[in-house]
Amino acid sequence: MYEWQTTLWQRLFKSQQQQRFHHAQLLHGLAGVGKKSLADQLSKALLCEHEQSLSACGKCKSCVLLSANTHPDLLVIAPQGQSISVDAIRDLASFVHHSAQQGGSKVAIIINAQKMTHSAANALLKTLEEPNVGRYLLLTCDDISQLSATILSRCSKVKVAVSDSNSAMNWIETQLPLGVSYSWLKYFYQQPLKVQQWYLDEQLGQIDTLYKFACDIKASHNFSQVQAILSESPELVNVLCLFIQQQLKAKLLGDLSYQAYSRAQVALDQYMSDTQQILGLNQSLGLNKLVNTLKNTV
Structure with a gap:
């Protein structure tokens, strides 16, 4: 988890403690703030057999399977080309309604949910309207204005953002080679992971x-x-x-x-x-x- 997500994580943990943790979490914010990373951390906690304080133990069978990217009760859907197809969302509906192979929860992550086709978005509504116990949907989205009002109304909207530019600035400095700095970096303190990706690329x-x-x-x-x-x-x-x-x-x-x-x-x-x-x-x-x-x- 990134430093700028600590306060947000505490809010999510509090909602879980108070049994207000929604079955569909829409993590939205600018590209490069770590929405996918946050969804990954949440999925690990939700699938962990010995989860405490919304944190995975890292040692149970579920955690081991997650580390090996072979957990049968986790489904990750990402755009193929420029969109997410209706077939992918239908597969998600089937995944959600079948029993968990590990006997616990099941989690589906939809990356860049704003790229769902119109048919895919309509198919997702059926799953959102009929939540099953122990089934969680984690959606990431760069621009919620591209999602329909009906989908937005059925999700818990969680804004992911950099609340402290100084922490993001310091983090960026640790990712770049010593002495490397650019005057334009100030424009991207709200999107630190974007700068990191540019460096890697x-x-x-x-x-x-x-x-x-x-x-x-x-x-x-x-x-x-x-x-x-x-x-x-x-x-x-x-x-x-x-x-x-x-x-x-x-x-x-x-x-x-x-x-x-x-x-x-x-x-x-x-x-x-x-x-x-x-x-x-x-x-x-x-x-x-x-x-x-x-x-x-x-």
Whole structure:
């Protein structure tokens, strides 16, 4: 468990003590705050034969099976491609209604529940509406606005967030090589695991290139390099847009007029929308259009 999750874990334990622990827990929050890790810890505690204070003993048969990723009473569902299919949720319903092979509880984890298809979400409702004793559903979600109101109403919503930026900052420092630091890290103290993943994927240098480009977009010296980065890793478009947005806000506090700021923001919003919704969008043309608009505006 991560340091910034301690208070949240205490609240979950208290709800269990008071017999208010809901059978369907929706862990929601920004990507990179450790929702999956929290779901894993909860599943271990719920399946442990000698659980105490919502903590697994680590020694019983269930804990051993979990460590080996072979526990028959744990089901993990994740998106296949861009979505979670209705068949996967039907398998979950069957899993929940069968007896536990270890004689205890059964737990199903749905990762990125917002990616369920409409049919999958409707199928899940039936399971949520008819909870069985000793059956738990743990859902993780980056954006609960993408889930239906009916699903939200049948889950206990648990917001997972970094409450102390200093603890997240210190944690990030322990994950990076000694002496490695970037001025843009401050924008991601609320998503520490995202920074860790960038480091593991050897992408920190790419992120830094995007930041420098956003800081001096009028010069655009490394335009081709940025094009290559976004072409290889389209998910980093949001990072570039965040950096540009922060620069626009800083300029607005300086000598940039509100009208110019608004025009630039509209162009940025359009670029973000196009990259997310238009399949096969020419990344280079879209970026070139945005850069030209920002040069003429800012």
